[in-house]
Every structure is written in structure tokens, then in C-alpha cells.
Amino acid sequence: MSVRPNIAAMSGYVPGEQPQAGKFIKLNTNENPYPPSPKVTQAIQSALEGGLIKYPDPVATSFRNRAAEVYGVEPDWILCGNGSDDVLTILTRAFVSEGQLLRLPYPSYILYRTLAEIQGAKYEEVRFAEDWSLPDTFIVPKGNLKLAFLPCPNSPSGTVLSPERVLRIAERLPCPLVVDEAYADFADQNCTELVKRNKKIMVSRTLSKSYGLAGLRFGFLIAQPEMIEQFLKVKDSYNCDALSIAGATAAIDDQDWLQENRSKVLATRQRMSGDLEQLGFSVVPSQANFVWCTHTERPVQPIYEELKKNRVLIRYMNYADWGDGLRISVGTDEQVDACIGLLKSM
Ligand SMILES: *Cc1c(COP(=O)(O)O)cnc(C)c1O
Secondary structure (H helix, E strand, O other): OOOOHHHHHOOOOOOOOOOOOOOOEEOOOOOOOOOOOHHHHHHHHHHHHOOOOOOOOOOOHHHHHHHHHHHOOOHHHEEEEOOHHHHHHHHHHHHOOOOOEEEEEEOOOOHHHHHHHHHOOEEEEEEOOOOOOOOHHHHOOOOOEEEEEEEOOOOOOOOOOOHHHHHHHHHHOOOOEEEEOOOHHHOOOOOOOHHHHOOOEEEEEEOOOOOOOOOOOOEEEEOOHHHHHHHHHHOOOOOOOHHHHHHHHHHHHOHHHHHHHHHHHHHHHHHHHHHHHHOOEEEOOOOOOEEEEEEOOOOOHHHHHHHHHOOEEOEEEEEOOOEEEEEEEOOOHHHHHHHHHHHHHO
16 A cells, blocks of 8 residues: 655654643744634634534635625635645645646745645745845746745744735746735735735735634635635635634634734734843844744754753754754743743853
């Protein structure tokens, strides 16, 4: 019994640690430190009382309607997914066949590679420059190039490209461009308006980070209707369950909660970046709910290990041909103080 050779050859995506036992301060997977809007729990509770006998709405109409208002588009511009990872999977399956090419920036979200590998496709990684700008080699045409992913803000750097720059990239790129805006609610600017100007641009979003709902699994795509129509054929019939649709609709409906949460996270991000710099870290200015830092004098892996021993979990990343660093999620003020306190004592 053998699976397809590309599946046998791949190692599989490894998500950040989710310790199930013991009490950790978790600053390693960019979850929101604050609970979601109370309206989310209420909506899930009522959906539960309504019963789960029937199949859910295959396209999550209630969410599409509300998201369409928030983004100033019609509901048929929205595709919902079981987390935005599901949306990225649908896009890869829709655009890229075996042997064809995906383009990615590097270092970036490792899952894109995995999606290419599952498809039996190839990927080409374009290295960010030292200052995290993206070289023009990203737009060079190449036979077989079918799709490009561009996270904005990027992980692990937390840096963005301006919407003007993204538009210019899309105009010159010979394939569609997915702007992965998992962290865009924490940024000053985003690319959702660009979707109206160029049908090659598609923007993916998630409720996992800014809405505090990583456990719910809900994400969505904004793209022109003729594109969405195609993706609907590729997705699982019932890719979002009734409880997550109810919760997600209540979450996107509570934009006041989002704004309040965003302000708290941004204030902590600024304070945390300053504190880290004072401790000798070199911190990349972040537009996301995490910061990427290296240390000017010391190797960072032992710092990660030492924090972990003290039950503070951050992310240590080591990128081949690039270097290593620490990605620290913005927690509550208390969580961040605990982390900074330990770093001071080292
Ligand atoms: C967290 C993350 C996602 C996806 O999150 P979901 O929980 O699947 O919605 C997508 N892209 C990037 C860059 C992320 O960091």
C-alpha cells in the first residue's frame, strides 16, 4: 500500500506547540490573549439549543452578509472556510496542478510549502531583503507559475508591504496573488480595497487572531464573484459547521469589540518592543500581534529554552540560509511583564 510519492516524501506541517498539560504563559502561536466578544458565546449557545440535526448552510450566508457590509462588497465576494488554512488549501487546489509552480516569499508562513507539496507542485521562494522589503524577482514571469502567496503582515517579521506596492506586484505578476491578511486587523493599512481593482488579487482573513477565536476555526476570502464561484466548486460541501457559523457571524458583527481589543494589543506591542530593545534585542517594527527579534550579542536559542523552563513559551525559529530569531506574541500586560521580567533576570 503506498500513498502518492509526493505525500510519502513530505514531512508535513508542524504547528507551534500547544501544551495540554501544566500552566504555561503561551506567547508562541499568536493567539489573542483576550476572550472573544460575549456575543459569540451567546450565539453558539442558541445555535446549540436549536439542535444540530440538520446540515449547516453550505455557504454560511449569515456570515457572508455581515462580512460584506463590513468590507463594502456584495455577499458573493466572500468565501468562508474552516479557518483561513482551509481557504488557502482551496485556492491551491483550484489553481495549481501537479508539477506546476507556486511562488512564496522567504522567510514566511511554512504552511504554504506544505500545500504545494500535497498538491505535488513545486514552490519557489523569493528571499526578503535585509530590511524585509520584497525584491522584484517576485514578479518575474516563469512557465508553469500558477499562484503566489504574500502574507501581509508577514510572519515571522510582522512587516507589511504598502497596498500600492502590492497592487504593482499583482499587475506585473503573471498569476493570481493571494494576500494572506491573517494579521491585518493589527496593521495600519490593508489590501481589501485592491480586490475591487484587480481580480488577480484575493485577500484571505481569519477570526483566529484578531477576534480571539483560534479554537472556533473560521476564516474567509474576499475575491471577485467570478473567482468565488469557482472556489465554491472546490471546497467541501459543508466546510463550516453550524456552531462556527453562528459564532463567526456574532464575532464579525461586534466591530466595537474588535477595535477595543486592537487598541489594547497595539499598546502592549509598543511597550513590549521598547522593553526588548532596552534588553539588547534588535526588534523589527511590527504591524502584527507579535514581534520578531534577534539579540545583538547573544545567541537566542538558549533564551527560548530558559524561558520554557520557566513556563513561558515563545517561538524559536531557525530558517535555513537566513538565520534564527524569536517570535513573541503580544499577550496581556501581565503575561508580557512576566516574560520581560524573566529576560531581565537572565
Ligand atoms: C495563523 C495564520 C493563518 C491561519 O490561521 P487559521 O487559524 O487557519 O485561520 C494564516 N496565515 C498566517 C500567516 C497565519 O499566521
